[in-house]
Amino acid sequence: MFPIVKKRVLNPTVTLMEIKAPLVARKALPGQFIIFRIDEEGERIPLTIAGYDREQGTVTIIFQKVGYTTEKLDTLNEGDALLDFVGPLGEPSHTEGVKRAAVIGGGLGVAIAYPQAKALHEAGCEVDLIVGFRNEELIILKEELAASCKELTVMTDDGSNGHKGFVTQALQEKLEAGVQYDEVIAIGPLPMMRAVCELTKPYAVKTIVSMNPVMIDGTGMCGGCRVTVGGETKFACVDGPDFDGHLIDWDEAIARSRMFRKEEAQAKEKGHLCRREAMIEEAAKGAE
Amino acid sequence: MPNMSLKKNPMPEQEPAIRAANFKEVALGYTREIAMAEADRCLGCKHAPCVTGCPVNVPIPSFIAKIKEGDFQAAYEIIRTQNGLPAICGRVCPQETQCESKCVRGIKGEPVGIGRLERFAADWAMNEGQVSAETAPKNGKRAAVVGSGPAGLTCAADLARAGWTVTVYEALHTPGGVLMYGIPEFRLPKALVQKEIDNIRKLGVEIVTNAVVGRAMTIDELLTGLRREQVPSQASLGDSKESQSLVGASSDLNDDKYDAVFVGSGAGLPNFQKIPGESLCGVYSANEFLTRINLMKAYTFPQADTPVKVGQRVAVIGGGNVAMDAARCARRLGAEVSIVYRRSEAEMPARAEEVHHAKEEGVNFLMLTNPTAIKGDENGFVSAMTCVKMALGEPDARGRRRPVVIEGSEFELPVETVIVAIGNSPNPLIKKTTPDLPTETWGGITTDEMGRCGKLHVYAGGDAVTGAATVILAMGAGKKAAKAIIEDHQG
Numbered sequence: 069m070f071p072i073v074k075k076r077v078l079n080p081t082v083t084l085m086e087i088k089a090p091l092v093a094r095k096a097l098p099g100q101f102i103i104f105r106i107d108e109e110g111e112r113i114p115l116t117i118a119g120y121d122r123e124q125g126t127v128t129i130i131f132q133k134v135g136y137t138t139e140k141l142d143t144l145n146e147g148d149a150l151l152d153f154v155g156p157l158g159e160p161s162h163t164e165g166v167k168r169a170a171v172i173g174g175g176l177g178v179a180i181a182y183p184q185a186k187a188l189h190e191a192g193c194e195v196d197l198i199v200g201f202r203n204e205e206l207i208i209l210k211e212e213l214a215a216s217c218k219e220l221t222v223m224t225d226d227g228s229n230g231h232k233g234f235v236t237q238a239l240q241e242k243l244e245a246g247v248q249y250d251e252v253i254a255i256g257p258l259p260m261m262r263a264v265c266e267l268t269k270p271y272a273v274k275t276i277v278s279m280n281p282v283m284i285d286g287t288g289m290c291g292g293c294r295v296t297v298g299g300e301t302k303f304a305c306v307d308g309p310d311f312d313g314h315l316i317d318w319d320e321a322i323a324r325s326r327m328f329r330k331e332e333a334q335a336k337e338k339g340h341l342c343r344r345e346a347m348i349e350e351a352a353k354g355a356e
Numbered sequence: 357m358p359n360m361s362l363k364k365n366p367m368p369e370q371e372p373a374i375r376a377a378n379f380k381e382v383a384l385g386y387t388r389e390i391a392m393a394e395a396d397r398c399l400g401c402k403h404a405p406c407v408t409g410c411p412v413n414v415p416i417p418s419f420i421a422k423i424k425e426g427d428f429q430a431a432y433e434i435i436r437t438q439n440g441l442p443a444i445c446g447r448v449c450p451q452e453t454q455c456e457s458k459c460v461r462g463i464k465g466e467p468v469g470i471g472r473l474e475r476f477a478a479d480w481a482m483n484e485g486q487v488s489a490e491t492a493p494k495n496g497k498r499a500a501v502v503g504s505g506p507a508g509l510t511c512a513a514d515l516a517r518a519g520w521t522v523t524v525y526e527a528l529h530t531p532g533g534v535l536m537y538g539i540p541e542f543r544l545p546k547a548l549v550q551k552e553i554d555n556i557r558k559l560g561v562e563i564v565t566n567a568v569v570g571r572a573m574t575i576d577e578l579l580t581g582l583r584r585e586q587v588p589s590q591a592s593l594g595d596s597k598e599s600q601s602l603v604g605a606s607s608d609l610n611d612d613k614y615d616a617v618f619v620g621s622g623a624g625l626p627n628f629q630k631i632p633g634e635s636l637c638g639v640y641s642a643n644e645f646l647t648r649i650n651l652m653k654a655y656t657f658p659q660a661d662t663p664v665k666v667g668q669r670v671a672v673i674g675g676g677n678v679a680m681d682a683a684r685c686a687r688r689l690g691a692e693v694s695i696v697y698r699r700s701e702a703e704m705p706a707r708a709e710e711v712h713h714a715k716e717e718g719v720n721f722l723m724l725t726n727p728t729a730i731k732g733d734e735n736g737f738v739s740a741m742t743c744v745k746m747a748l749g750e751p752d753a754r755g756r757r758r759p760v761v762i763e764g765s766e767f768e769l770p771v772e773t774v775i776v777a778i779g780n781s782p783n784p785l786i787k788k789t790t791p792d793l794p795t796e797t798w799g800g801i802t803t804d805e806m807g808r809c810g811k812l813h814v815y816a817g818g819d820a821v822t823g824a825a826t827v828i829l830a831m832g833a834g835k836k837a838a839k840a841i842i843e844d845h846q847g
Contacts, residue, residue, distance in 0.1 A: 091566075105529055154529070156571055284651075288625045288785065291628070292640070296635055301628060320635050326637070331665065334663075
C-alpha cells in the first residue's frame, strides 16, 4: 500500500497529493510518470510526476477530476493509501544544453510544466514560463511558478486576471519580438500542444510535447499508448512521453484519446451513483 | 493387465454453446475414476521416453503409477520434485508435441493423457491434499528474480528449495506474468494461478509487485545494493524543504543486494504488421486486449473500472495460441469473430486443441488471407480491413510453405475491432539500462544453454531469451538457470 502523506486542494478541480513510494522517489526525474490503482477493481491510470523527495521517499502527483478514477482519488485523504503506485516510467526529459527556453503549460499541464521549468531554471537556463487557465479562480501554484523561471506570463481564457487570451498568443508575441529559443516545451491538452507546435513550426524552433495517451502497463507490454511520430509508431511509455511535437500525427493522437470516451462517461455516471448512494446511506445513519 | 483402449479418456468439458457466453473454465478435469482408468493405460516403460519429451523432466511413469494405485498425494509430490507449477502445466503445456508425442501408446492409438493426469493430481492436492513447503536450510545466499512469469517463478522456487533467500520483482500489480495477463480465465483460472503462486510464497519466496527493473532499479543495483547510488535528492514543490541531501535514498528502502540475478522479463513488446490504419481506434495488440480482459477484468465492466470495446465484428490477425485466446475472448464478449491467417490451417502454430475449441465456439477461420490495410470512419474508429487471398508457394528455410499473394484477390472485411496477434519482441527496458548485458540483434538476451549471460552473476531465461515461446519452455529455462546459479555459487 502507498500512503497519502499530504493532500492539498489547488483549485476546485485540481488536487495535489504526496504519496509515500520510496522505490519511485529514489529514481524519479522530471518528465517521467507513474501509474496508480486505487483498489482491486481499479483502473491503472498514468500521471506525470510533479515532484519527488528522495529522502522522505515521497512522490508528488497533481490531478484534475476529469473522470471516474480521478474523482474517486479525490475522495481519499491524508492517511488513506493507494493499492498500487508504480514508477518511475518513461524517459526523463532531455534538457541538457538548453540555454533559453519557453515552457508552456495549459490547465492541468501547468502542474507538469512546473517541474520542467524548475529543473531548467535551476540548471541556469533562461526560462519564459507561459501558463493558461480558463479563469482566475483556477490559477494554481502561482508562487511556485514565479520562482521557477525568469519571466512568468499567466493567461486566462476570459481575461479575469487581466491577461485575456490563450498561451499561444503570449508565445506568439515573444516569437514575433524575435526571442530566440533553443527549445519550446509544451504540456497540456492535445489541442493546446498542437496549437503551440503549429505556431512554432514556421520559426523552426524545436518543440517538445509530453504525451499522455491511454495505457495499461506502462512498460511497453500493451502497446495501447502508440503515437505516430515522423511516420513511425512509438510507444509513449518506453520511447516517450516526450516527443518532437512537429513530427506527431495530431489527428490520430486526438482520435485515439477518444477511444473509450463513451465508456468513460458510463463509468463516471457509475461513480456519481455510488457516491450519491453513499451519501444517502450516511445521511440515513446520521438521522438514526 | 493395463487398459488397452486405443483412445484417451475424453476430457469432460462445458458445452460449446454455453461456454461461448461465459469465462468459466472450458475443460472440467478428470474425476478420480476417469483418472485411474486413464492411468491404467500407461505401460510404465522402464526407459520412459515420455520424460525425454518433458522440458522439466517430470518422472511421468512414477507419478502415473501412483494415480493407478489411488495415492494421489504421492503422485502430486513426485510431480512437484521437478515441476513447481503442475496445475498450470497440466492445462497449458503442448503435451502433443512433448511428453505425449513420445508415448509408446501413441504408436498405435492415442498416447496416455499425461497432461490431463498431471492436472488431476495437482488439482486434487490443492483441493484435498497437502502442498509441501520443504526447503533446505538457509545457506545465506540471496537471489533477485526479475519478472514473476513462469520462468521467474520456477527459478525462484528451485532456488528457495535449495536454501537461497529469493526476492522476485514484478512490474505489474499482480504476480504471474503471462499466466495472469495473457492466458484467459476459461483456459487457466486465475484463482488457481494465485494458489500456485501462494505455494511458491510458502517456500519463503518474497514477491515485490509494482517494481519495474530497468526503471526503478537496474540489474547492477540489484548486485551492489539499492541504497548505494548517489542521485540529486529532491525536485519537490514549493513547500517541501529545498536542501540537497547526501543520503540519496529514503531510509525506508532496504539495502538488499544479491549474489545472483535471474532475468525472466518475458517478450513484452507487441509486434504490429506496419500496415496503414494500425493506430485507428479499435485496433488492439493481443497483449492489450487480453490484459484488459484477464488482468483488469474488463469483461465485468462497469463493475471493474477498466473498459474494453469489441463491437459487432472482430478480426484477429495471427494463427498462434495467443490469437486463439484473443478470438475466444472476443466471442465471449458477444462478437462475431474471424481469425485471419496468411497460411493454411496446417501451418497454424496454435495447438490443435485450441483451434478445435475455437471452432466449436463459433469462431470463423479465414485461412490464406493477409490483411493489407485497416480502414477507419470519420471519427477514427475501425470500419473495415482490406485483405488479399494467398496461395502456398515454395517451402521457406523452416520448411513451411511460403504464402504468395493471388493477384486481384483484394476484398474488404467489415469489422469494428482488429486484434493483432503476430508475436512479441523482448522488452527493451533491461537492455537499455544494462549496457554490458550481451543481447542478440533482435533484442533477446544472449545466454549459454544453462542461462548464464555474458555478465557475471546474471542469468536469464524464458521469452526474454528465446522470443515468444511456451510456458513450459520458460519453466525449463528457469529451472536450468537455478541449477547453474546454485553450481556457480557453491562455497
